Amino acid sequence: MMSEITVDGKLTLKKGASSKILMKYMDPATEILLHRTRAACDAIMVGSNTIRIDNSFLTVRHVEGKSPLRVIPSSMADIPPDAHVLGPDAPTVVAVSACAPKKRVEAIRKRGVHVLVSGEERVHLPLLMEQLYDEFSIRTMMLEGGPTLNWHMLHFRLVDEIRLIHLPFIVGGADTPSLVGGMHIDDESEMIRLTLKNHYLCGTNLVTEYQVCYSP
Ligand SMILES: NC(=O)c1ccc[n+]([C@@H]2O[C@H](COP(=O)([O-])OP(=O)(O)OC[C@H]3O[C@@H](n4cnc5c(N)ncnc54)[C@H](OP(=O)(O)O)[C@@H]3O)[C@@H](O)[C@H]2O)c1
Numbered sequence: 001m002m003s004e005i006t007v008d009g010k011l012t013l014k015k016g017a018s019s020k021i022l023m024k025y026m027d028p029a030t031e032i033l034l035h036r037t038r039a040a041c042d043a044i045m046v047g048s049n050t051i052r053i054d055n056s057f058l059t060v061r062h063v064e065g066k067s068p069l070r071v072i073p074s075s076m077a078d079i080p081p082d083a084h085v086l087g088p089d090a091p092t093v094v095a096v097s098a099c100a101p102k103k104r105v106e107a108i109r110k111r112g113v114h115v116l117v118s119g120e121e122r123v124h125l126p127l128l129m130e131q132l133y134d135e136f137s138i139r140t141m142m143l144e145g146g147p148t149l150n151w152h153m154l155h156f157r158l159v160d161e162i163r164l165i166h167l168p169f170i171v172g173g174a175d176t177p178s179l180v181g182g183m184h185i186d187d188e189s190e191m192i193r194l195t196l197k198n199h200y201l202c203g204t205n206l207v208t209e210y211q212v213c214y215s216p
Contacts, residue, residue: 001143001150002037002163003179010176011145018054019145022167027203030165032062037163039065043093043132043141047149048074057084058144069093069136073123073149077104077115086111093136095123125156151182154192157214162194166206189215 003011004023012019026034038044039060046056051072059067067090072079077100079085085092086108094108095118105115116135118128132138143153153159164179185191194210201207 001145001153001159001161002034002165003145003150004034004165004167005179006167006169006171008170008172009178010171010173011147011179012177013171014173015175015177016053019050020054022169022171025167025169026165027205029203030205030207033202033207034165035060035062036065037142038068039063041068041140041142042138043069043071043136044144045071045073045141045149046144047146048072048079049148050144050146051079051083051085055080055084056144057087057089059089068142069132069138071095071128071132071141073118073125073128074100075119075122076100077108079104079108081107081111086113088112093132095128095131097122125152125158129158145179147177147179147181150180154180154212155182159212161197162210162212164208164210165202166208168205 004026005011013021044058058070070085070090070092072085073095075097077096079094092113093116094113095116096105097119098117099121109115116131118124118131143159193213195213197211198209
């Protein structure tokens with residue numbers, strides 16, 4: 001998982017705002033790090049709401065290298081037909097459930113995008129990971145948010161490492177998206193523990209890298 005995060009743990013300026021606004025304030029060296037990380041992975045995944053809000057390209061720019069396979073889980077195939085991620089800049093997989101409306105699925109396929117059915121009513125992320133491994137030879141994947149998808153991936157223990165780009169801002173807002181959304185935990189036995197592996201300055205931005213240590 002890799003995210004740009006404010007000092008108060010937020011991913012955007014406010015609910016519904018694009019993370020591109022905050023990303024403008026990243027040091028150019030950090031932007032290069034982000035794109036280098038993308039180029040080093042077989043796939044990159046973001047949630048469908050991030051696509052709806054940010055209209056991200058998820059391609060490798062600023063450095064030499066091949067763009068990874070773009071993976072977007074959307075249980076009801078609810079991706080705007082003109083979304084950049086459905087364009088020809090890189091290959092894309094949209095993962096849907098068996099309940100996704102056929103018309104939407106066909107519209108996505110018409111854009112030349114692979115559609116995987118990865119669950120009955122909802123995309124089942126462990127199944128999606130298996131399909132990506134078996135059918136697309138994906139061995140390394142970068143998860144770039146948002147908080148809802150981050151929570152589900154952690155819940156299924158599918159995140160090995162977390163890399164954070166710390167932005168020296170505070171934005172506030174109780175409902176401003178933070179690194180991990182989803183449900184709260186009930187007691188400390190459910191905390192997901194991390195081990196700090198590395199920390200360094202990239203340009204002017206602090207970068208921290210953690211190993212995720214799930215309890216047995
Ligand atoms: N700063 C950063 O690094 C960064 C990075 C990324 C995003 N963001 C920000 O995060 C915000 C969006 O975050 P978000 O939490 O609202 O949405 P999100 O995590 O991007 O997307 C969540 C959506 O993914 C779909 N999905 C399909 N299968 C799923 C599954 N098994 N588990 C979880 N989700 C599944 C669901 O929509 P369907 O109903 O379509 O299935 C769900 O609502 C935006 O403001 C964006 O700018 C910031």
